[in-house]
Amino acid sequence: MLEMSASAGHLIAILLMAAALGMDAFSLGIGIGLKGVRLLDVIKLSSVIALFHILMPLGGMVTGQYVSSLLGGVATSAAGALLLLLGGHMVYSSLRGDKSESIDHRTGWGLLVFSLSVSIDSFSVGVSLGMFSGHLLFTVLMFGFFGGLMSVLGLLLGRKVGHSLGGYGEAFGGVILFAFGLLFLL
Numbered sequence: 001m002l003e004m005s006a007s008a009g010h011l012i013a014i015l016l017m018a019a020a021l022g023m024d025a026f027s028l029g030i031g032i033g034l035k036g037v038r039l040l041d042v043i044k045l046s047s048v049i050a051l052f053h054i055l056m057p058l059g060g061m062v063t064g065q066y067v068s069s070l071l072g073g074v075a076t077s078a079a080g081a082l083l084l085l086l087g088g089h090m091v092y093s094s095l096r097g098d099k100s101e102s103i104d105h106r107t108g109w110g111l112l113v114f115s116l117s118v119s120i121d122s123f124s125v126g127v128s129l130g131m132f133s134g135h136l137l138f139t140v141l142m143f144g145f146f147g148g149l150m151s152v153l154g155l156l157l158g159r160k161v162g163h164s165l166g167g168y169g170e171a172f173g174g175v176i177l178f179a180f181g182l183l184f185l186l
Contacts, residue, residue, distance in 0.1 A: 014135060017180060018142040021125060022150030024090065025049050025118040029151045032114070033158020041106065046151040048111055052119035053147025057126030058140045064130020080185035082128045086121055087178030119147065 032045070122143055129139055 011135065011138070013180065014129075014139050014142055015146075017125060017129075018139075018146040019150070021053065021122050021143060022146035024121055025053070025147050026150035026154035026157075027094065028114070028118050029154025030158035033155040033160075037155055037159060042152060042155045044111065045114065045155060046148045048115040049118055049151040050144045050148025052115045053122050054140045054144035056116075056119045056122040057129065057143045058136075060123040060126020060128075061130030061136055061139070064127040067127065067130070077185060080128075080181045080183070082124055082181070084178055084181030084185070086124050087175065087181055090121065091175060091178065118151070122147070 029045070033042075037045075126140075126143075
């Protein structure tokens with residue numbers, strides 16, 4: 001019974017992390033959407049972001065599993081520290097107003113750069129998860145799902161509302177990752 005609740009807790013943590021990482025795509029999607037975006041661009045951007053949100057944490061998890069085999073018990077502390085740094089950086093960036101709005105998302109190169117920029121955090125989280133997670137397929141699929149969903153929502157919302165929401169979405173995602181980093185260290 002205790003093992004089932006621990007597993008359920010682990011799955012909930014993965015869902016929350018996936019949603020938190022999707023906040024970056026959401027906030028940057030708002031910025032792109034504010035410039036005006038066609039529905040075809042929403043579909044293309046969201047699909048590529050979802051793919052990157054699968055590939056980046058997958059690569060990170062493979063790296064994390066390798067590091068875990070080398071570090072042993074230190075791996076959980078390293079994963080927690082990595083999430084603390086990543087979450088703190090996301091909050092700091094959102095408060096500072098760092099944005100990637102200058103990328104032309106309509107070109108192939110711009111599409112790749114934009115998708116990579118909103119998915120790079122997923123690699124770091126994947127490294128952390130690879131050090132202790134056993135739910136590889138579920139994790140990367142949820143990261144992809146939430147990355148794609150949040151980018152669609154951000155792009156569509158950006159078409160409708162002002163600039164004020166974007167930074168708050170990224171800050172909220174950063175706070176969630178920071179909190180998980182603390183939990184791993186305690």
